[in-house]
Amino acid sequence: MGLKGAGINLIATLPDVNLADLLREVEEDRDLTHVPLCREEEGIGICAGAYLVGKKCAAIMQNGGFFNSNNAIVSTLLQYQIPLLLLIYYAGDIGDRTFGTTGSMTEPVLRPGTDQTRASVNRRRKTSGGASGNQRSARPACGAQVVVIRTELLS
Amino acid sequence: MKRFDCLKALAAVAGDALVVSSAGAMTLEWNALHPSDSNFRVRTLGLCSSIALGMALGLPRRKVIALDGDGSLLMNLNSLATIARMQPNNLTHIVFDNEVYEASGSKKTATGTGTDLVGVARAAGIKNSLWANSGEAFALAVTSAMKGGELCFIGAKVSTERTQVPPFPLDEVENKYRFIRHIEKTEQIEIFKTNLPASYV
Numbered sequence: 001m002g003l004k005g006a007g008i009n010l011i012a013t014l015p016d017v018n019l020a021d022l023l024r025e026v027e028e029d030r031d032l033t034h035v036p037l038c039r040e041e042e043g044i045g046i047c048a049g050a051y052l053v054g055k056k057c058a059a060i061m062q063n064g065g066f067f068n069s070n071n072a073i074v075s076t077l078l079q080y081q082i083p084l085l086l087l088i089y090y091a092g093d094i095g096d097r098t099f100g101t102t103g104s105m106t107e108p109v110l111r112p113g114t115d116q117t118r119a120s121v122n123r124r125r126k127t128s129g130g131a132s133g134n135q136r137s138a139r140p141a142c143g144a145q146v147v148v149i150r151t152e153l154l155s
Numbered sequence: 156m157k158r159f160d161c162l163k164a165l166a167a168v169a170g171d172a173l174v175v176s177s178a179g180a181m182t183l184e185w186n187a188l189h190p191s192d193s194n195f196r197v198r199t200l201g202l203c204s205s206i207a208l209g210m211a212l213g214l215p216r217r218k219v220i221a222l223d224g225d226g227s228l229l230m231n232l233n234s235l236a237t238i239a240r241m242q243p244n245n246l247t248h249i250v251f252d253n254e255v256y257e258a259s260g261s262k263k264t265a266t267g268t269g270t271d272l273v274g275v276a277r278a279a280g281i282k283n284s285l286w287a288n289s290g291e292a293f294a295l296a297v298t299s300a301m302k303g304g305e306l307c308f309i310g311a312k313v314s315t316e317r318t319q320v321p322p323f324p325l326d327e328v329e330n331k332y333r334f335i336r337h338i339e340k341t342e343q344i345e346i347f348k349t350n351l352p353a354s355y356v
Binding site: 044048053055076 | 344
């Protein structure tokens, strides 16, 4: 599993039917500490706590769960500069009408936290704030790295 | 009961336990009584119990104490079910229940209208859940929690009385660095990698 290769040893999850195979692998892997969640936001706390004592963590959830987690992502991960890998299933992606609204809001909410958008934020600031302004605006985004899993990746 | 007196009793037995506390007057009182780099202050309301669970799972041989409030725990009741599911035997979850959102204007919480947090914890699956109804009972409960090897949940009804203590001396990032450095030192592990140029090594 690539996650293990990256040194991940604790994974918090909340199921999505499209992630079933991945979650089964996580569940069956004896080398991983697997924490099944009741609500995604608690997973952000669990991963932050485990990071503080030396674990390398990932959280796997659907994008609805990512919305659920936003206060913790902002006021724990970003505020304390705690890194966490978030693997988010993209419900409501193009062609999926069942979760269309959730899908349509996913990228706008994600945008300020991703590398791609950090770059675009920096570009915009360059004209007014100078280099130090860019660094300040980019720094808080160091907390979370997000990988959005599109359906075609799973098929 | 007065929260400050309970915290005094805890400070006497906490030893080298890691202490995660929900932001507010309680954190300031605890830090004044037991200043240590093993203290971690939580800024996200509700997340105290979950952060403590993550620490307890990450370091199963180290005692971890969560100092929670009623308003905070009410926001993350599901964490009790997850804690019960994981059963970390090194975690002690303490809730000081003053029945108000103390830091937000002292409006009544749901425990003020009858919600029983110890009952909720027990029903969630934390068997060793109890109300400490006096200062002596609290001291006894935390002493046995620190000596024993079992997951436990201790509730204490306290007054809204605050003790005048200095402000918390660290910002969030400094709190994180000092806490992690403390873990590295006391557990003899490396958490932060030091990237030095090859010529320095």
